Amino acid sequence: xxxxxxxxxxxxxxxxxxxxxxxxxxxxxxxxxxxxxxxxxxxxxxxxxxxxxxxxxxxxxxxxxxxxxxxxxxxxxxxxxxxxxxxxxxxxxxxxxxxxxxxxxxxxxxxxxxxxxxxxxxxxxxxxxxxxxxxxxxxxxxxxxxxxxxxxxxxxxxxxxxxxxxxxxxxxxxxxxxxxxxxxxxxxxxxxxxxxxxxxxxxxxxxxxxxxxxxxxxxxxxxxxxxxxxxxxxxxxxxxxxxxxxx
Amino acid sequence: xxxxxxxxxxxxxxxxxxxxxxxxxxxxxxxxxxxxxxxxxxxxxxxxxxxxxxxxxxxxxxxxxxxxxxxxxxxxxxxxxxxxxxxxxxxxxxxxxxxxxxxxxxxxxxxxxxxxxxxxxxxxxxxxxxxxxxxxxxxxxxxxxxxxxxxxxxxxxxxxxxxxxxxxxxxxxxxxxxxxxxxxxxxxxxxxxxxxxxxxxxxxxxxxxxxxxxxxxxxxxxxxxxxxxxxxxxxxxxxxxxxxxxx
Numbered sequence: 001x002x003x004x005x006x007x008x009x010x011x012x013x014x015x016x017x018x019x020x021x022x023x024x025x026x027x028x029x030x031x032x033x034x035x036x037x038x039x040x041x042x043x044x045x046x047x048x049x050x051x052x053x054x055x056x057x058x059x060x061x062x063x064x065x066x067x068x069x070x071x072x073x074x075x076x077x078x079x080x081x082x083x084x085x086x087x088x089x090x091x092x093x094x095x096x097x098x099x100x101x102x103x104x105x106x107x108x109x110x111x112x113x114x115x116x117x118x119x120x121x122x123x124x125x126x127x128x129x130x131x132x133x134x135x136x137x138x139x140x141x142x143x144x145x146x147x148x149x150x151x152x153x154x155x156x157x158x159x160x161x162x163x164x165x166x167x168x169x170x171x172x173x174x175x176x177x178x179x180x181x182x183x184x185x186x187x188x189x190x191x192x193x194x195x196x197x198x199x200x201x202x203x204x205x206x207x208x209x210x211x212x213x214x215x216x217x218x219x220x221x222x223x224x225x226x227x228x229x230x231x232x233x234x235x236x237x238x239x240x241x242x243x244x245x246x247x
Numbered sequence: 248x249x250x251x252x253x254x255x256x257x258x259x260x261x262x263x264x265x266x267x268x269x270x271x272x273x274x275x276x277x278x279x280x281x282x283x284x285x286x287x288x289x290x291x292x293x294x295x296x297x298x299x300x301x302x303x304x305x306x307x308x309x310x311x312x313x314x315x316x317x318x319x320x321x322x323x324x325x326x327x328x329x330x331x332x333x334x335x336x337x338x339x340x341x342x343x344x345x346x347x348x349x350x351x352x353x354x355x356x357x358x359x360x361x362x363x364x365x366x367x368x369x370x371x372x373x374x375x376x377x378x379x380x381x382x383x384x385x386x387x388x389x390x391x392x393x394x395x396x397x398x399x400x401x402x403x404x405x406x407x408x409x410x411x412x413x414x415x416x417x418x419x420x421x422x423x424x425x426x427x428x429x430x431x432x433x434x435x436x437x438x439x440x441x442x443x444x445x446x447x448x449x450x451x452x453x454x455x456x457x458x459x460x461x462x463x464x465x466x467x468x469x470x471x472x473x474x475x476x477x478x479x480x481x482x483x484x485x486x487x488x489x490x491x492x493x494x
Contacts, residue, residue: 009367009370009371010370011371058371076366076367077366080367084368087370087373089368091365118338119323119324120256120323120336120337120338121327123258123334124256124257124258124303124334
């Protein structure tokens with residue numbers, strides 16, 4: 001039995017998210033079925049960061065145990081072959097120690113949220129960015145973002161059905177940058193609450209478009225109450241970006 | 248009557264190309280129908296650069312005459328409203344001189360061709376890049392590209408059904424760059440032959456992957472014979488990038 005660490009890219013548009021659902025196509029199911037087609041083994045995948053309906057991944061990580069003796073190149077190519085036509089790609093398959101755990105070993109996770117900030121609707125970036133027509137002032141957004149850095153109670157940005165034991169998380173990085181019409185929010189933490197990134201981005205957009213002042217933002221955050229926060233940004237612009245492991 | 252210059256972005260995946268066809272959805276038809284819905288006028292669009300099935304545009308330009316008195320902001324927003332759900336966006340509508348001509352006034356056109364150069368299949372970039380699995384050496388590609396700069400007979404890269412009077416064109420710029428796994432070929436000229444960019448890119452890829460030497464490339468180009476050139480790169484990676492006008 002070998003434990004395989006899979007690095008995975010996917011377009012979340014056509015999926016109900018990472019996790020298997022009885023009646024909807026999930027990324028997990030598509031890959032588990034590809035593994036079964038490849039080696040005839042039913043095996044469960046354990047993922048670093050579950051993603052929601054419509055959320056994408058640039059370098060998701062999951063692990064699976066496979067009995068068949070094989071190589072990383074063969075696992076990657078065979079899974080990519082069997083996974084078609086789903087928009088999922090195994091970027092890398094690496095044999096790892098049998099106690100490697102994609103979720104519990106993760107030291108940090110990062111997400112990237114991408115906004116196309118222009119008047120005209122989206123065409124080429126549809127489903128891959130959030131369309132915000134009102135001009136965003138990223139300097140003010142960055143000042144709001146800076147307030148969130150460090151260890152805090154993030155209840156204002158926590159979805160109702162979040163299963164995390166505590167609303168207290170440590171946010172290591174939250175950077176707002178612009179390149180032309182594209183505004184990017186990059187977030188890094190050991191772990192995030194459910195919908196935390198989308199709720200932070202939705203609220204930052206209120207500040208960036210001038211609907212909220214920095215003080216409104218500070219007050220909402222301090223309230224530790226989801227109903228005081230801004231709207232949840234749509235899944236389209238969210239990418240599970242990277243996982244950091246020891247070594 | 249006002250002549251409007253429209254700057255247009257589109258995802259070409261769902262279209263048979265720019266030009267109206269009797270039985271297939273075209274970009275031209277979608278915009279002309281949106282104009283009619285907006286002002287009740289049947290008007291024809293004249294475009295700077297016709298694009299083929301599956302080819303995208305970042306900043307295509309077309310002109311149309313509209314009798315209704317209105318403003319650029321209204322034309323842009325109304326057309327974008329009526330054009331839905333097609334993946335076409337009017338980025339700008341500008342009133343121009345009544346003798347402005349989107350095609351004949353163009354001093355230069357540029358195309359960008361984007362290759363995702365990696366082993367794994369594409370997900371997020373599907374239909375928007377060409378997937379080339381074999382590693383590409385862009386320095387050799389650039390040396391081949393340099394051979395094409397200037398005025399030449401481009402018959403080797405000219406599609407059979409090209410309607411241009413002469414195969415002689417002047418290529419002003421052909422740059423091959425890489426950012427990680429993404430290889431970009433940027434081409435600029437006053438005008439191009441039919442399929443010229445895709446044929447140049449398909450042939451440059453032969454050089455980049457080591458299947459052809461620079462000498463093979465030089466010989467094929469000098470033959471002035473399409474059958475001596477490399478394959479036509481797929482439309483997915485091609486973007487009509489920009490048009491240059493006087494002033």
